[in-house]
Amino acid sequence: MSFLAPTLLAGAAFIALPIILHLVMRREPKKVEFPALRFVRKRQSTNQTRLRLRHWILLALRCAFILFLVLALARPVLRGSGLLGEGKAGLAAAVVIDNSPRMDYLKKNESRLDAAKETATWLLEKLPADAEVALVEPGRARRAKLGERDAAILRTERLRTTPAAAPLADAVIEAVSLLAERPDHRREVYVFTDLSRVVWNDGALNLMGEALKANEGTKLYLVDVGEKDPVNAGLGELELSADHLATGEIVTLRTDALASENLSGRPRSVEVWLAPAGGKATKRAEEQVELSDVAQPVEVPLSGLTAGVHQGYVRLSGDDPLSADNTRYFTVSVDPPPRLLLVGATVDDTNLMAEALAPSALAQTAAAQFAVEQIAVDGLDRAQLATFDAVMLLDPPALTSAEWRKLSDFVQTGGGLAVMLGRNAVGKLDEFNAPAPQLLLQGELRWVDSKATYLAPTGYGHPVLRQLADIAEATPWPAFPVFKKWAVANFDKAATTVATFADGTPAIVEGLFGSGRVLLVTTPLSDRASGDPWNLLPTNPDPWPFLALVEGMADYLVGADNRPLNYEAGRVVSLPLPRRSDLATYVLDPPTGDPLPQSLSPGQQEIVVTVTDQVGNYRVRSGGERARLDRGFSVNSAPDVGMLARAEFPTIEAALGEDRVELVASRNSLSSTIDLGSVGRELFPWLIAIVAIVLACEQWLADRFYKTD
Template sequence: MNFLYPGFLFALLAIAIPIAIHLFNFRKFKKVYFSNVQFLKEAKEQNSSREKLKHLLVLISRILAVIFLVLAFARPFIPLSSAGDPGRRNLISVYIDNSYSMETVNKEGNLLDEAKRKAKEIAAAYQLNDQFQLLSNDFDSKHQRAVNKEEFIRLLDEIRISPASRSLQQVVNRLQRESGANRNQIAYLLSDFQQSFVGSQPIQADKDVRYSFIKLNANSLPNISVDSVWSLSPVHQPNQAEQLVVQLHNYGEEDATDIPIKLTINQQQKAISNTKVPAGKSVKDTLSFSGLQKGWQKGVLKIKDFPLTFDDELNFSFQVNTEMKVLNISGDPSQKFIKSLFAADPYFKLSEMPEANIKYSSFPEYSLIVLSGLKQPSSGLAQQLKSYVQNGGSIVIFPDLDANGAIYTPFLTALSLPAVKQLNSGPAIASSIELKDPIFKDVFDQVPANMDLPVVNRYFSYLERNAGGKQGILQLPLGQFLFARYASGAGKMYLAASSLDPKDGNLSRHPVFVPMMLKIAFSSAKELPLYYTSGQSDLLEHEKISLGANQSLTLKSNGVEVIPEVRQMPGKTLLYVADQIRKPGFYDLKKADSVLAVVAFNDNRRESDMHYATDQNLSSLFGKQKIALYNSQKDAMSLNIQAKNNSVELWKLCLILAVVFLAIEILLIRFFNKTKNTQTP
């Protein structure tokens, strides 16, 4: 057992006071004359022995009361675990949570400032030869080395609020990198311990590290966050109507009304709205606008919400293109259905190639390739198309039913599509439509009870070996399909059972054909993510970028320049930025002096949830491993010693025992030896 204030033990000299009172009893006795001394002597001896016992018990009670009262002021404590190997040096690792939630204030002021003060007080409890390690959410390289106390204090003063957000498991893993190395490691984690930071999965921690969690108490604050945004427009065209859906989340306990939403594109206001967000719920609001020009667009969604403002803005970017390139490879030049369809809209730039003269090298230029009525599809074409689809392209195949099924089977199987089983002909067969498919989303305002659907006179039935990646769009009876989609790599393949020739059916002339093909073309556009999360998104996607031997890509924004690691993948280029981008904003992706793309970054919305983990939550995550949990409201010296020794203080028990012995003294004085001893002669 050790003492927090050992100087108070000198007060144990006060036990001399009750001893002196007991030894020097100055009570005066009154003389009483009795006629028979014999009986008086017997009563006197009997009462004297009881009186001595009473005085002795009162003396013991007073001494013990004084002792435990002095011990209560000396603050004794018992260490719960060993202090480590005395032959090793101590490494004191301190984690300071410097996320946005630590901007919250309480009666002690800013939580981050309070965490710094507590960290300094903890450091003061250790010796000068102990080593220290500082860790924050930034995971800076300068914090990876052990330093002395003076350097630790200097690094501590440099910590500022950061947009970086970590999880408790990430912090524990980072601290464990320094475990071992012939040192006793003691880890202190100072945080408000948001539930999003703690998580719900069990924590894997090193049992050789002693963990102490010091919880900073924040005031409960309401908060509304711009949670996410997505576009309802399949493609972005100049001067066309656009629709964005914004999602707001209310993390507070009260409903929020009249929350203003403002949308700006390239610093020009495009839409405004007001909405109500119920407590603890998310709501969606649709914003409509138009008037965009060609090029990259920088969008910002803003709300007004106090006092937490870091999540009141959300950046996003997208590109507006003036055209989409479509290629039609036809085996019958007399069929004009594909040309008539895409020529009606100037947004589509249609190129046509005869079956006998196909330029394979131009395939990557097109977003969609349509194969209509090929007479002799070759294995070379199948190989090139498969590579095109694997790289993210989309193809649509309308077979020529006059060609032998044995000709199409090798071509289809080379594309991992089903082989032709047989050619079916006879009376017209009506098809059915899969309205839940994304192709027909927003196509029909109202679906009639008896919808007019395409019919076919002749069609191929296919031999399905593995229908796992198949999605029927237009169905025929007996489990056959008229039009289906197959996923392959990063792209899609659409296969029809009938041709576009009117003699085989009315698919090419049916009203459903136009929206179906246009939606397929729109879905073939390679849309990049609208935004990424700073400090969390390590990989950025972009269309295939060709680089020379000495060329590199850079991300630039307001004086910040990042050189990503380039990884070429089928159909796309991946940019690995690690954790180099920590600030939200817009970053220009440049190749030399040309801007290839504008990439938007936002702060992690995990910090928006201002709900905190309880002590029981933290203890349960560590399972059987013992951890120490402390409240920052303890006085500095008590917190330091208790955390340092992982101990239990006994001053409350000492105070209780002092009161108990004082009560025993009172009871002895009032009720002991009250029975009178009388003798009859």
């Protein structure tokens, strides 16, 4: 407790006045004459006892009147002790407001965020004018700074929800560390939250608990702006069977419908809409679902998609207080299969590879992943390589210098080339080590290594091996022996080893030439099992690793775009540019707002979009009506945005510490917290009321005590 006018406490000395008056103004007892002396004496004793008690009560009231009057005039202020006492240098406070889409939950046409902003503004206005305050926004790129109260109020008023909001725990930890810069201040963090369990989970509580423990003296106040029994129904994460499709393929959309317990049993429909750029959305499918507090899976197939980019959304029908999880957006790209040229000593030598990349059963239905053309090596000089995306030389014999130069020009302009060496190169080292082929092969052929081994990649990060990454430990490479391979030395400095054999020698080597790429394989991937095969990679009874390997190689060579097209808000999106492209500009169309023109640097190979804080479908275009570039992607909120189940405060209190956290459920309790903890509560009104009561009692008793006959 402190006093605004401590010098007035000296007035307490006036307590001596009633004591002096009490001793001077003693009342003489009345004389009463009765016939019976015994009765007179008894009456005299009773009167003396009553007079003595009234004297002391009257004295106490007069002393209390002076004491409370002096205390009231001294203006005492009651302050909470908190964890740091009053603080020697004032108050440092941080306000953290959850700005995730959950805060768009409506009640009486007011969102949780609006309620939080209104209360936070009121809170900031009640704090002392000299307090150092900061608003910490989850997900804000810049670190918050302590400053003036008016600046924090302005930022609070401008706050909006964003699907790209960072975890609330990160903002709380930032606020705690920010206030730690003021060790001599009283430090308080006010967190406006709906207490959702997905936010106040065990991991987040552990991190916040460690931050509070490391910065003793900081008090955390949780301002509850949520509902005890929220009502909501929505969709979970949207998954696609594939983001990139070949012509004729079917894409399957999968999601979950989930509702709060108070909506269980109600029927809803899940609708799939396609929304062409600049066109009107049309409903393509619909599934009925009965809501439940247990996730109800929904699966909808989409077929008949033509070549191009298709965008749309999946929507849960009906309304509820939170709309952020009722719609999920998606993008699918349907591309014609890339053209791949297979070149062998004879056409028959390319059949195994052709069947692996474009099975005849799929080729007849136009659903093959690659459009494969097979030729013999003697037809290479007549082939129009510019019409193909990649070329594979399957155990080629020695080529002429003109043919090597033709392949070099193809790769130079962005084509992909794979050279798989085998028996047809035996005895022709001089031809393969000549300057023309060495531009592409990246290394010199030395000899045939006949020591049996098998493929044993040391890593699966390269795109060629990425399809095998998730099952790397289960891939039975020893079951696919390699009996012979080429020993290659003097690799180019820019060459990269993609995969090795078990003996450590290179199996697949990548080289870059111009705008294209070259893969050198030191053993053929087209040998039949009969005769004297160099390996059994394509002819094992269960050759699935071989199929995954050659498909990865073909994808990499043709520059297939296997990057995802559907992202969570806040992620960086990368879109590849067309190969052999001379584009200088492009336009980014966000879900809302004006198109954003952008420029491209010479040699740029991809477009990177870093601002993805809007939910919806994005489109990237260039080339005008010819649309030489047409890409798209979709952005969605986090899958848990509709999970509104609340955490229990005792759990939070146990994790953070009973003396470090306090729950504030109403503005009145928040006002008491501010008055006591931050500003201090003046006791003047209470003391004046007590003075008035004491004075009234003294007057009433004095009138009865000094009443004249």
